[in-house]
Amino acid sequence: MADKIPVILDGDPGHDDAIAWMLAASSPMLDIKAITTCCGNQTLEKTTYNALRICTLLGIRCPIAKGRPTPMVAPPMTAGAVHGESGLDGPKLPEPEMELEEIGAVELMAKIIRESDEPIQIVATGPQTNVATLLVTYPELKEKIRGISLMGGGIAYGNWSCAAEFNILVDPEAADIEFRSGLPIIMAGLDVTEKALIFPEDFERVRAVGNPVAKVVAEWLEFFYKFHRELGYEGAPVHDPVAVTALIRPDLLEIRDMHVDIETKGEYCRGMTVGDMRGGSTAKPNAKVIMNIDRDGFADLLVEAVKTYSKEV
Ligand code: RIB
Ligand code: CA
Numbered sequence: 001m002a003d004k005i006p007v008i009l010d011g012d013p014g015h016d017d018a019i020a021w022m023l024a025a026s027s028p029m030l031d032i033k034a035i036t037t038c039c040g041n042q043t044l045e046k047t048t049y050n051a052l053r054i055c056t057l058l059g060i061r062c063p064i065a066k067g068r069p070t071p072m073v074a075p076p077m078t079a080g081a082v083h084g085e086s087g088l089d090g091p092k093l094p095e096p097e098m099e100l101e102e103i104g105a106v107e108l109m110a111k112i113i114r115e116s117d118e119p120i121q122i123v124a125t126g127p128q129t130n131v132a133t134l135l136v137t138y139p140e141l142k143e144k145i146r147g148i149s150l151m152g153g154g155i156a157y158g159n160w161s162c163a164a165e166f167n168i169l170v171d172p173e174a175a176d177i178e179f180r181s182g183l184p185i186i187m188a189g190l191d192v193t194e195k196a197l198i199f200p201e202d203f204e205r206v207r208a209v210g211n212p213v214a215k216v217v218a219e220w221l222e223f224f225y226k227f228h229r230e231l232g233y234e235g236a237p238v239h240d241p242v243a244v245t246a247l248i249r250p251d252l253l254e255i256r257d258m259h260v261d262i263e264t265k266g267e268y269c270r271g272m273t274v275g276d277m278r279g280g281s282t283a284k285p286n287a288k289v290i291m292n293i294d295r296d297g298f299a300d301l302l303v304e305a306v307k308t309y310s311k312e313v
Pocket of ligand 1: 012014015016017040041125126127151159165166167239240
């Protein structure tokens, strides 16, 4: 097996963040060096508590640190309507078996990156506040960051406003810093994540694997499916795991090099990821934008991932 990719997972769990972390922890290609939390799907306190419970359930043992309590400029915005009051409503989860690091998320990210012998890959599945703060606070560490694979944005449309996807809209200034950074960015936006649809036959396959993690993941998927069916979706758009899939199974994806600007002003378009689809811009591409996914292969990937967890709690 080639050397593992060292990763830092930053997110706002959140059902799909939790599934993304399950996928990352199941992969022999990734070595999780740290987990950091941000405010988004719920308040920072709730997403951090959820992160500790998820890591307990999955057996992830790495430093975990709490992130920035608010976006860089905008006031906080949460999505309790989607993920519930806890931010991870649904199945009962174990109480945390570990403590948070004393230091904050940005300091932990900087420590891990500074001390690593090889460049660190960041996977960011919530608002991009922590990552952007890392880049502006420790610019000298950029050369030790392998890249940023993020769930966020949408070239064709938004989901929290007509123009903007939630993660980017919560902190457009943060996303703007990332897309101007020159770092290799993989953008898993709504263009692909709303094709990463999971249906009952998929989460029943997950459930049938039968171990404790599989049962919880199936409930997370079912919760997400039921919520999105009420919105008129055919299935559950399982957004965040696509940012992990880009690292471990890029063969399932269709990716385009594109120049993407982040709208930080605009009465109607703040938070929009403005992509140069026609390639006519004089600006060089600054992101690999994922445009399509082999949905069946993605569903199979989630089923195979839960099989790697033990039968014991
Ligand atoms: O718009 C979808 C994104 O917002 C996902 O990352 C979901 O977890 C929420 O953070
Ligand atoms: Ca998320």
